[in-house]
Amino acid sequence: MDTTEFRRRGKEMVDLIADYLENIEQRTVYPDVEPGYLRSLIPEEAPEDPDTYEDVVKDIERVIMPGVTHWHSPYFYAYFPTANSFPAMLADMLSGAIGCIGFSWAASPACTELETVMMDWLGKMLKLPEDFIAGTHGQGGGVIQGTASEATLVALLAARCRAVRMILASDPQRPETGITSKLVAYSSDQAHCSVERAGMIAGVRMKKIPTDQSDKYAVQGETLRRMIQEDKAAGLIPFYFCATLGTTPSCAFDHITELGPICNAEKIWMHIDAAYAGSSFICPEFRPLLNGIEFADSFNFNAHKWLLVNFDCSTMWVKKRSDLIGAFKMDPLYLKHDHQESGRYFCTDNSLFRSLKMWFVFRMYGLKGLQDYIRKHVELAKEFESLVRADQRFEISADVVLGLVCFRLKGSNEVNETLLKRINNGRKIHLVPCLLSGQFVLRFALCARTTESRHIREAWRLITQLAEEVMQELPH
Amino acid sequence: MDTTEFRRRGKEMVDLIADYLENIEQRTVYPDVEPGYLRSLIPEEAPEDPDTYEDVVKDIERVIMPGVTHWHSPYFYAYFPTANSFPAMLADMLSGAIGCIGFSWAASPACTELETVMMDWLGKMLKLPEDFIAGTHGQGGGVIQGTASEATLVALLAARCRAVRMILASDPQRPETGITSKLVAYSSDQAHCSVERAGMIAGVRMKKIPTDQSDKYAVQGETLRRMIQEDKAAGLIPFYFCATLGTTPSCAFDHITELGPICNAEKIWMHIDAAYAGSSFICPEFRPLLNGIEFADSFNFNAHKWLLVNFDCSTMWVKKRSDLIGAFKMDPLYLKHDHQESGRYFCTDNSLFRSLKMWFVFRMYGLKGLQDYIRKHVELAKEFESLVRADQRFEISADVVLGLVCFRLKGSNEVNETLLKRINNGRKIHLVPCLLSGQFVLRFALCARTTESRHIREAWRLITQLAEEVMQELPH
Numbered sequence: 001m002d003t004t005e006f007r008r009r010g011k012e013m014v015d016l017i018a019d020y021l022e023n024i025e026q027r028t029v030y031p032d033v034e035p036g037y038l039r040s041l042i043p044e045e046a047p048e049d050p051d052t053y054e055d056v057v058k059d060i061e062r063v064i065m066p067g068v069t070h071w072h073s074p075y076f077y078a079y080f081p082t083a084n085s086f087p088a089m090l091a092d093m094l095s096g097a098i099g100c101i102g103f104s105w106a107a108s109p110a111c112t113e114l115e116t117v118m119m120d121w122l123g124k125m126l127k128l129p130e131d132f133i134a135g136t137h138g139q140g141g142g143v144i145q146g147t148a149s150e151a152t153l154v155a156l157l158a159a160r161c162r163a164v165r166m167i168l169a170s171d172p173q174r175p176e177t178g179i180t181s182k183l184v185a186y187s188s189d190q191a192h193c194s195v196e197r198a199g200m201i202a203g204v205r206m207k208k209i210p211t212d213q214s215d216k217y218a219v220q221g222e223t224l225r226r227m228i229q230e231d232k233a234a235g236l237i238p239f240y241f242c243a244t245l246g247t248t249p250s251c252a253f254d255h256i257t258e259l260g261p262i263c264n265a266e267k268i269w270m271h272i273d274a275a276y277a278g279s280s281f282i283c284p285e286f287r288p289l290l291n292g293i294e295f296a297d298s299f300n301f302n303a304h305k306w307l308l309v310n311f312d313c314s315t316m317w318v319k320k321r322s323d324l325i326g327a328f329k330m331d332p333l334y335l336k337h338d339h340q341e342s343g344r345y346f347c348t349d350n351s352l353f354r355s356l357k358m359w360f361v362f363r364m365y366g367l368k369g370l371q372d373y374i375r376k377h378v379e380l381a382k383e384f385e386s387l388v389r390a391d392q393r394f395e396i397s398a399d400v401v402l403g404l405v406c407f408r409l410k411g412s413n414e415v416n417e418t419l420l421k422r423i424n425n426g427r428k429i430h431l432v433p434c435l436l437s438g439q440f441v442l443r444f445a446l447c448a449r450t451t452e453s454r455h456i457r458e459a460w461r462l463i464t465q466l467a468e469e470v471m472q473e474l475p476h
Numbered sequence: 477m478d479t480t481e482f483r484r485r486g487k488e489m490v491d492l493i494a495d496y497l498e499n500i501e502q503r504t505v506y507p508d509v510e511p512g513y514l515r516s517l518i519p520e521e522a523p524e525d526p527d528t529y530e531d532v533v534k535d536i537e538r539v540i541m542p543g544v545t546h547w548h549s550p551y552f553y554a555y556f557p558t559a560n561s562f563p564a565m566l567a568d569m570l571s572g573a574i575g576c577i578g579f580s581w582a583a584s585p586a587c588t589e590l591e592t593v594m595m596d597w598l599g600k601m602l603k604l605p606e607d608f609i610a611g612t613h614g615q616g617g618g619v620i621q622g623t624a625s626e627a628t629l630v631a632l633l634a635a636r637c638r639a640v641r642m643i644l645a646s647d648p649q650r651p652e653t654g655i656t657s658k659l660v661a662y663s664s665d666q667a668h669c670s671v672e673r674a675g676m677i678a679g680v681r682m683k684k685i686p687t688d689q690s691d692k693y694a695v696q697g698e699t700l701r702r703m704i705q706e707d708k709a710a711g712l713i714p715f716y717f718c719a720t721l722g723t724t725p726s727c728a729f730d731h732i733t734e735l736g737p738i739c740n741a742e743k744i745w746m747h748i749d750a751a752y753a754g755s756s757f758i759c760p761e762f763r764p765l766l767n768g769i770e771f772a773d774s775f776n777f778n779a780h781k782w783l784l785v786n787f788d789c790s791t792m793w794v795k796k797r798s799d800l801i802g803a804f805k806m807d808p809l810y811l812k813h814d815h816q817e818s819g820r821y822f823c824t825d826n827s828l829f830r831s832l833k834m835w836f837v838f839r840m841y842g843l844k845g846l847q848d849y850i851r852k853h854v855e856l857a858k859e860f861e862s863l864v865r866a867d868q869r870f871e872i873s874a875d876v877v878l879g880l881v882c883f884r885l886k887g888s889n890e891v892n893e894t895l896l897k898r899i900n901n902g903r904k905i906h907l908v909p910c911l912l913s914g915q916f917v918l919r920f921a922l923c924a925r926t927t928e929s930r931h932i933r934e935a936w937r938l939i940t941q942l943a944e945e946v947m948q949e950l951p952h
Binding site: 001002003005006007009010011013014015016017018020021022031033035036037038039042044045046047048049050051053055056060063064065066067068069070071072079082083084085086087088089090092093094096097098099100101105106107108109110111113114116117120121122124125136146153157160177178180181197200201202203204249310311312327328333351352356359360362363364365366367368369432433434435440 | 477478479481482483485486487489490491492493494496497498507509511512513514515518520521522523524525526527529531532536539540541542543544545546547548555558559560561562563564565566568569570572573574575576577581582583584585586587589590592593596597598600601612622629633636653654656657673676677678679680725786787788803804809827828832835836838839840841842843844845908909910911916
């Protein structure tokens with residue numbers, strides 16, 4: 001395919017995408033296929049000679065679409081939102097064409113520099129403490145990661161490195177493996193599974209701090225303090241705590257104003273994972289949820305979830321860039337360049353020009369446009385919440401703070417599991433469950449950019465209708 | 477921006493991209509900016525109200541382009557190629573619009589399934605042993621990672637998990653931290669820095685196996701065998717060896733036909749990192765370089781380097797999918813679905829629909845088109861090699877096997893460093909160096925899809941001209 005053909009096919013693809021998104025609600029949101037459906041629809045090997053482009057495009061509807069879960073359908077309420085906006089898509093097209101790999105400043109200065117400045121823009125939108133802003137002289141700053149899982153791991157590794165160095169500084173003879181085997185990290189029992197996985201990867205002990213419903217599934221200072229004391233008494237070395245603002249099951253918020261000072265006093269690295277909720281902090285009315293950030297060493301949320309910046313764009317800030325650079329520094333000759341020692345920029349892995357989409361989105365929406373978008377989702381969640389509360393058969397299972405509503409039929413887990421299965425098998429809307437205090441709960445997450453009140457009400461009609469069926473069939 | 481405006485802006489962007497790539501050789505390949513150049517060109521904060529799209533587009537030339545290293549210019553010979561093709565860009569546009577996150581089969585069945593089948597297609601193109609093909613009943617198969625660094629780490633973690641389990645099976649009382657502290661992994665002293673970093677992340681000892689020029693910078697079986705014996709005698713537990721096919725400095729190939737049987741006998745996980753060279757194995761004449769693959773537990777290369785599939789698409793195969801799944805399995809309720817237990821599909825992290833671009837590229841080029849592309853780069857490298865060899869002032873520093881030529885002026889490191897600095901400051905072509913046996917060497921890597929013989933010859937004219945200047949200025 002040469003440039004001339006690309007001009008033609010590219011424009012056709014723009015229309016195909018526009019058509020897809022314009023008509024997405026007419027598609028079945030959750031696909032009706034069995035595992036293995038796709039293999040039989042295409043050849044077993046790549047062609048020797050090229051296929052025609054027409055055939056490739058035809059296969060999008062024949063092979064791909066029947067197996068797509070349509071995350072951007074206004075009937076999609078599963079997991080958490082993933083961002084999808086036109087400005088971000090335009091930026092991604094450009095990023096793909098420039099196609100530079102930003103593993104150092106010299107590999108593409110614009111790539112590294114725009115990232116640093118966009119992270120400052122976003123940091124200021126969130127009103128992060130000055131420590132987290134790079135500016136021209138700051139010690140801290142932001143870097144884009146692929147996912148929140150990556151950010152959690154990066155923070156854990158930097159924390160491990162810092163802890164080992166601190167101990168070696170006071171006891172240089174101590175063997176490093178002897179230190180690592182005594183380290184202990186903490187997170188909430190509501191934390192995302194990737195936090196536990198980060199501990200496995202880093203080969204350190206990771207303890208879950210119990211939460212309970214009476215405290216809204218949040219970690220309390222007192223619980224952390226007690227675990228630290230017990231672990232220290234047992235000869236362990238507490239070094240890392242991953243707080244969550246907006247947990248995956250129920251969007252619960254750990255008490256970081258209590259937890260932060262404890263971590264600081266104990267020289268424990270506090271990382272804050274606000275993967276979903278972080279985007280909302282650009283609104284003054286939700287910013288108090290981030291109070292306590294001043295105690296954190298690192299903070300992360302996924303702009304690619306709820307801030308209209310397409311995947312992947314997990315935004316992470318640290319107070320000391322040197323903590324990250326020190327933990328990962330590798331300097332083979334093929335990566336050296338004249339400005340190596342400026343120390344102003346850091347990037348922890350290969351990536352494309354991801355900051356371009358932040359730039360396009362922030363400029364095309366403006367701060368106000370982004371705030372409006374967040375507020376609209378929260379309002380829709382509140383609307384859904386009041387529909388649930390108005391129906392005596394249902395209950396709300398956790399505080400509705402942002403765009404997630406956790407609810408269930410009053411009754412057994414079985415009846416709720418059956419209801420959810422019925423909902424998903426109907427394929428008109430798509431939800432996933434969670435467990436809260438042993439109860440099977442349905443999660444209704446506002447996801448698509450185009451969701452309106454009428455979709456919410458339609459979803460609720462469907463849910464109550466299926467609930468009626470289920471309750472008639474199942475004995476109470 | 478609504479759909480109607482996206483149709484218009486998207487088509488403009490297609491033209492902007494086509495113009496950029498069509499005229500890329502008229503741009504300065506390596507930017508002439510100082511660190512910090514960008515910050516002063518844009519506001520310090522995001523706008524409250526939206527900017528116009530026209531202003532955003534204008535800033536691409538004003539703000540971004542002056543700081544871009546043009547990886548797809550035919551005058552770019554640095555690092556290794558990164559893929560850039562029109563079919564891949566079209567697929568990425570579609571992938572961005574579908575915007576599904578493929579962390580489980582149910583999150584988008586087409587995403588997971590196409591990935592498995594495309595990895596089979598590519599595995600067959602490489603003539604991988606049947607063990608690595610998923611098919612409908614295989615135990616092995618492929619999965620797309622973001623980078624080779626990720627693949628190396630994933631393999632190392634799976635190996636660590638397998639090693640610990642094997643030891644615990646025979647000695648269940650042994651504490652796990654006691655095992656980890658005894659583990660030892662190996663790689664070549666020519667391996668990419670990310671291999672060493674993987675060891676740091678996983679918290680295991682990683683030893684570099686010495687290579688030397690007389691053996692073309694390859695790891696020999698005898699050297700590995702000796703290190704294993706010594707380490708075992710010292711009470712360590714060898715568990716992982718990362719072989720490299722096509723090292724970053726000089727594209728050297730470890731002797732995997734010798735190394736593989738040693739690893740198998742010692743129950744050491746052998747991972748093969750062929751990040752750059754792997755793409756060439758689709759050509760029968762280069763496939764012998766992969767002989768010995770049958771001894772490997774896992775194998776990886778970057779289709780996003782040399783196989784025309786845009787970043788990111790690092791393709792990784794394992795003989796036993798269960799080894800990976802076992803090392804990472806996490807199953808919170810919100811990720812459960814009806815087909816959880818089919819065990820047919822596995823994905824280790826969040827990602828977009830990356831297999832779409834493999835599908836588009838394989839079909840639009842066909843196997844023959846891809847082979848032609850690889851062969852053309854190798855021919856151009858051979859052409860450059862013969863230009864170097866015909867000039868008595870220069871020497872070739874390592875065998876030219878694929879698309880990389882390592883060369884230098886006969887003489888001191890200083891004179892070569894000066895030459896390289898002069899080349900890069902001239903900004904007509906861009907190269908990076910490497911160290912081979914203490915010698916400072918210039919790497920000439922065939923990178924851009926559009927590089928032709930005339931570019932190679934022009935580059936050589938420039939290099940010899942600058943070499944002349946440098947040699948006249950510097951005392952020998």
